[in-house]
Amino acid sequence: MPRKATSQDVADLAGVSRSAVSLVLNGRGAGNIAADKQALIVAAAQQLNYTPNTVALSLRSRRSSTIGVVTDAIATSAFGGQLLEGAADVAVAEGYLLLVIDTQNDLGRERRAYETLQNRQVDGFLFAAMSLRAYDVPTALRSATCALANCFDPADSAPAFIPDEVAGSRAVTQHLIDRGHRDIVMLTGTSDVVASGLREQGFAEAVAMAGLQVPGPVTAGWEIDKGYAAAMHVLSGDRPPTAIVCANDRSAVGVVLAAAHLGLSVPGELSVVGYDDDENVAPCLVPALTTVRLPHREMGERAMRVVLDRVLDDTPASAVSETRPALRTLLDCPLVIRESVAPPSR
Amino acid sequence: MPRKATSQDVADLAGVSRSAVSLVLNGRGAGNIAADKQALIVAAAQQLNYTPNTVALSLRSRRSSTIGVVTDAIATSAFGGQLLEGAADVAVAEGYLLLVIDTQNDLGRERRAYETLQNRQVDGFLFAAMSLRAYDVPTALRSATCALANCFDPADSAPAFIPDEVAGSRAVTQHLIDRGHRDIVMLTGTSDVVASGLREQGFAEAVAMAGLQVPGPVTAGWEIDKGYAAAMHVLSGDRPPTAIVCANDRSAVGVVLAAAHLGLSVPGELSVVGYDDDENVAPCLVPALTTVRLPHREMGERAMRVVLDRVLDDTPASAVSETRPALRTLLDCPLVIRESVAPPSR
């Protein structure tokens, strides 16, 4: 790679000092440098294709224009990318870049990730979980600028942006009730996932609010085959429901497949709703799936926004604790209505 | 954030010079620094929790220990994460971190991405495509250290690591033939995707090799509903096939669903195979899907390996062209046998 031009090169070519180059190129030439020299400098910079060396800038300013992102399992999820993309877009708009390290849920790796990132002089941290969960912010980071996306600190030591799972689940259940359903069963995910319980809660609230008896949830899981098996069980019972609320979109695929095997048309004889608005599944299932959208992109954007605002503010550490934003911000999970819901046939 | 300790702090605490600290901490103390001072320095470093400032290191060494990764659409794909994870793991093992920028397939963003990365003094570049394609390496990078993952330069200006799509498709088709199928139809993806044509080719080769007539492929697409519609069409024809080769796993979901609607059991009356080994689909479809695994992780690992080897070698630029590795490396796409294939029933 041909060595990049430095400000010295520009100064030499323009016949001025490095200081002058710096001043002019940073918009502080007016009133400091003669107009003709300014033009010379600009031309020289252009000619040499000069851009300042970010590393040198960082050393001097003691700012790296880099945010460290620690994530627990990015590869597992198709959603990880959206969260990260939202965060990256916000960062890039401010001239920031992301250094992301995936810990694969390994505590040792996590500790090393923070060390590595700290050595790289990142200006702030973002922790992003691929599935909603509690996350204990390491004490070493308590004094650093950081925010959480799709997770929250039980001790609330950092601002967190999480989906309003309860409201989302309530809304999609309510949608079913509004269309006339009275016999609704929920197929839940696994209890190790925080969202599972929250979605159950939203379901129960909507059902109870409608004056219906809350049926015991049926544990299914998150995969196609889990939804399939649970649906086979539920739909073969003595009093099958007219609608099924699934733990997520993939489980809904299993339900739709089970209905097909049972000769039940969807949504004619059975309404089905999912959760996630998984772009690879929901819009192209047959029929297209009514579901709830998880605000992954927004979580990334919002969390990065608060980190950046603090970093850019450059508030002295002492003033930081004064104006903390709301510690846990619940983000809307909008209902996405498609074709998998119809009024009950009986 | 409390200011990190510097080597000066360590030197002060140990009562020596910065040079001594540097020497000892970099393992060059023996024969240079007295044993007792060495101990003092190590102790001081430990006590202050000293780690060198990577930014300062970079400025001096003119190496950033960072590789720039430019990607075309990471968020769209569940696979993007695996490729990146493979690349990141290889990089981290060498003390390298990744700066990844997604261009969202926008040429302007791509140009700016390279500029940004170059300003950040990255030591090398990786370009990763989310879907196999041709990629013209910008001339500005011709002299830089770079490699391609899941894409290739038509001008072969950089080493590329891509999946052997033809062989993968051939193998899965052969598997069907081995199990006795003679009436096999392929549902293809869309022609804008390079892999589509390659998979067609592999299919045609296997069929021809078995002495069978090659049926015209049926264009379906990559989504569940596309596979569904195409399967409905093909299976309702006068002479339905006994097996269907799908463009990818998601399309196979549609095929399985269509079969269910038609009362055809899979694999009893219809065998179905996919492509991708999408972890969210293939292992948990009902029945679990026989498919072909795309080597995403390997592409990331291999491409990063060659970038790093060159960077670490520090070969003078002049010597680089001498020992170039094979320019396009085809990576194996292994057949993954599960439950969706059985001998034909007629």
Added chain:
DNA sequence: CTGAAAGCGCTTACAG
């Protein structure tokens, strides 16, 4: 209005 100096934190020749 402009140039020389200092310093961000580090390592590596180079004197002593």
Added chain:
DNA sequence: CTGAAAGCGCTTACAG
């Protein structure tokens, strides 16, 4: 065996 100096590329007071 050890410390002082130089330099990576930049910007910002500070003299002139």
